[in-house]
Amino acid sequence: MFKNSIICLIFLLKSSNVLSDTIQCQYSDQGYKIYDTSLEDYKRLTGYGCNIINISPAGLEHQIEIQGKHLKSNNDNDVTFVAFFVDETYINLEKFGSQFCEKFKNLQVVQIVRGQIREVQLDSLKNCKNLKYLDFSENEIREVSEDLLTGNTKLTQLSMQDNKLKLIPENWLINQKDLEELWLGSNKLKNLPTNFLKSATKLKYLDLESNEFETLSPKMLENLQKLEILNFGSNKISEIPQNAFNSLTNLKSLSLNDNKLHSISPGWFSNLKNLESLDLSDNMIDKIHKDDFEPLTKLESLYINGNGIKSIDSNLFENLHNLKYLGLAENEISELPAGVFAYLVNLEELDLHDNQLTVIHADSFGHLKNLYKLTLQDNQIESFDKRIIDNTAIYEIDMRNNECSNEYVQKRNRIGTKLSSCFENYEPIADDKFLGDIF
Template identity: 25%
Template sequence: MMEFKVLVLLFAFISSSVSQSIRCNYSLRQNTQYMCNLQIQNPDGLNNFTQVEGFHFPGMNNVFVTAILRNTTGSTTRNVPSVLCSQFPHVTYIDLSYLGIEDVDANAFRGCRNLDWLRLYNNRITSLPDNLFMYNRHLNYFDLERNLLTALPENLFANQLALEALDLNNNPIANLPRGIFRNLFNLQFLYLRNLRISAVNPGWFDNLFNLQFLDMADNQITQTIPANAFRGLFSLESIDLAYCNIRTMNAQWFQTMAHLHYVFMHNNFLEHIPSNPFVNSPSINILDFGSNNLAEVSRLAFANMPNLMVLSLENNQISRLRPQWFEEKPNLDSVYLDFNRINSIPVGIFAPLTGLRSMSLWSNRIRTINRNAFGTMQNLWYLDLDDNQINSVDERFLRDAIRLNYFYFYDNVCASAGFFGFANNITNNIRYFDRCIRNFGFVTERTTEAGSNYNFVEGMNPGMHLEVFTQLEARVALTGFNFVWNPMLEIVFNNDTIRIVRNQDTDVAVIPTQRHFRIDAWNYYRITWARQVISVFEANEDFPFIAYTMQDWYPVNFLGLRAQESEAIWTLEPVQLPPPTPGPNSRNKQEV
């Protein structure tokens, strides 16, 4: 019986020895870096190794080893054996990814006084000791992505003045100590993506004067981000706050970021962009606010961005384009406005964008395309107008598209077509827009501007699409075309009712899209009439806001005076819309 017990113990000892092993297969990279390709079997997380096995190159020994790279094939360990740094004291590069590490002892890297680059990516580490890097003053890069950390000690990086890149992505960290980054004066890259942070502490960034890249995407931030949250980030070039549950934007966040190039705030719940949030960041190249709930965007939201190249506002609730958004942006290359509620493109609004190459307005409510909608189109290469309500197109717009390659026009009212190489055969491709071009003869679209005169084409059964934003009541009056104010019909819109005063000489119908008139909000109406003049004006104004006639024997004119209290877009459109003309097949968008 005694002999059997001895055999069992001996077998257990032999099994343990076999399952626990650590060795290096050495290699020389570019004749400069002597590397240990680590093979380790330590499933029990033992730390009693006295020697890393392996055969050195002739003339080499442990002191020449400068890099340790894990060999994931058949390697596993629950900890970081301290023998690595004690046997290779001059190592500067350590990669221990994908090894199943759960525990890191306080002395794990103590012997690696010259450690510069450390990667513990994709392990199972749940915590780190406070003094882990006390002796690693030269640490420049540290990757802890995809572990199970829930918290970090405040003094973890107290001695890491040389640290330039820190990756904490994809850890269940719910909170970070206020002073955890306080000594990282040279930090340039900070990755905090997909943690469980619910609030932003301004103290995190107080001393990060040299930080260039900040990624905080995929955090469910439930508390309002303070106005001074990013006050210390004077050198920041890129900030990512996408998928962060942000509902309110503060214009003060970016005021100290004079070198900012990239801003990503897509997939949040923003409803408004305030005035001048980036006025101190003239170097911005890419601005992404896609997939929010934006309905109101200040006319100065994108002020002072002469270097802007990409503007993304897709998948929002935007119904109106403002000319100020596109002023003084000669380098703007791509604009994405897909999946909004835009129903008109004001004439000339994109004209300042001389470098525009790509414009996407897929799935909006646009009805008319004017010649100057996109300026001279001298560089426009990609245009997506799919799934709108377009019923009229100026032929000159199509003939001006001398460089247009991809042109998507599927699922519109007057035509449904898509083209690859549109500019290569403009004359032939235009025939698919015959009905759109014919309709443009009695459909026109204008935006009111002070001191401007426009000619309106004549048409049958005219209609007006009215959008008005005002703090007072709005009035639409139908009169005889003369210079004596004598309205025969007046329509009053206010917050109490929509009042229509009719007489025997006028045939007018008003169809509101809302049941009531909303003060300080956009209101939408369609007005159709016969043989009359339309004058629109604000209450208590001395002059008509807009006037025109559809009678053949009078000149067709626009007389405008922009009111201080309101902004409006006026559209003439036909009552009956003819069916679309089928067009050619084209490549699927995903293939482009």
């Protein structure tokens, strides 16, 4: 995103943290977000050509006023990155525009984190014409002006996560034609205005986790054809319109975990042909059907943990040939139908811990030649057919807290001696012979 030789100013506003005056390092393309304020972490960040400046807050209110002496630079036009990392200190943004945006004409990155900011003045960013990345996360912002970003038409990444936002102006992003990533997680949003994302047609990442959404508007996402990652986890969603995701033809990851969904509608995923990861864990879903996942032929990870699922049909996963991870833990499944996983020829990890399984038959995992890890912890398993081990590539099994064994198998050569009490008709074999027979 940025050229190599840049100048970056990082202000560590923490009275208990004493740093040397200046630290120099080089910029790299590996990333540019910094969250920790420890000196050692900055030394490890080989990615920034930065001056790291320590400023101690003064006064009873712990307020920071950036002075001219803090803003010295050999060439102001080379300063593209300004970051503030604050620890229980109030930072005044009233003069930010004149102190920073006017001085550093090429400023591209502004991060002001943990600054107890309650309000962002309308003129604060007006002169930051080249701003590409703006991060106001972990503050106390309750509202934003509709015109706040009017002059910032080059933004590609915007973070307002972990604030106290309840409402977002409908036209707040109207000029953000280049926006690619938007973080609004950990606020108090119950909905987004219908046209809020209408102009953000280049958006690839949208995080709305940990808000108070109860439903999704059918038109909220309709212009986001380039969206790849969508996170609605940890909300209160109990209802999703059939066509809510119809426009998201390039979506690769969808998180709906930790909501109040009672069932899955096949219409949700009908256009999600490129979806690779789906998280439906920790909802109230008690039944899943084959049609629920039928369009998701490219899916690689499926999380359905922590629901109330009691049974699964034998053809449930028939179309999920590319699935590598399947999480069915913390449900109420008591039986695995013969061949239920037979279509999952690329499955590598299967998690069934904390269910009500009592018997594991050999045909339960038929055709899973690539299965590497099997988790069956916290069930009620009394017997386990040894042929499961012979017919798969299983290297790791977790059988803790079952009726037949409390052992945890980490390596195949331990299976012969550590799980014999679980296997039907099993004759103990020395570890070396067991390995020889398999490999």
